[in-house]
Amino acid sequence: MTDLSKDLREWCKANIEIFRLTERVSQQALDGTHKFLWTLHDQKTIESVIIPAALQEKSGADALARLDGRDPGTFKDDEDSVPSKPSKSAQETESTLMQKGMRFSGAKTDAKLNEGQWRRLTACISSQVGCAMACKFCLTGVQGLDRSLQTHEIVTQVHELRMRAPITNIVFMGMGEPLHNFENVAKACEILIDQDGLGLSKRKVTVST
Structure with missing residues (x-):
């Protein structure tokens, strides 16, 4: 970049x-x-996940209604009438879809995440390599804590995922306890929502603890 001064370069x-x-x-x-699964500069590894939500299904109740062959809106998420699991016929329908190579949402398994058929594409990102909390329901806890991620390692996860899909939401629900890495997570959030950074809405970034 010869348009920059030698001192600046x-x-x-x-x-x-x-x-x-x-x-x-x-x-x-x-x-x-x-x-x-990403490899960091020191050969440590972390995970990030893209979680899609289908355009045609606005809730789990809508998905259940579809599997039961009913119209969306048949069940309400906040009503006791929602069955705890799909009926036998619904389970058979889902099984048939899977055998035919269909997604739960009805999209083909080779459908790309950037084809515009998704209502929401959430990036679930990590804040630490491992985790010290040792929650019994979480496999990361078995690994133990190796180290906390630096700000750039957190933000770069989102950047990498945005290169693969039009991410709409961010959740800190990957590896690690975000509040045990508060300073770097806070800085990362500032960059994510800054218009000179990644420009996401504050309402689209969630820190889960």
């Missing part, structure tokens, strides 16, 4: 690092959920 070389995550493993489920 030298300063950039000494103070700025272009950082990318290395995609190690990528897996996609039948419902469109796409999980990524």
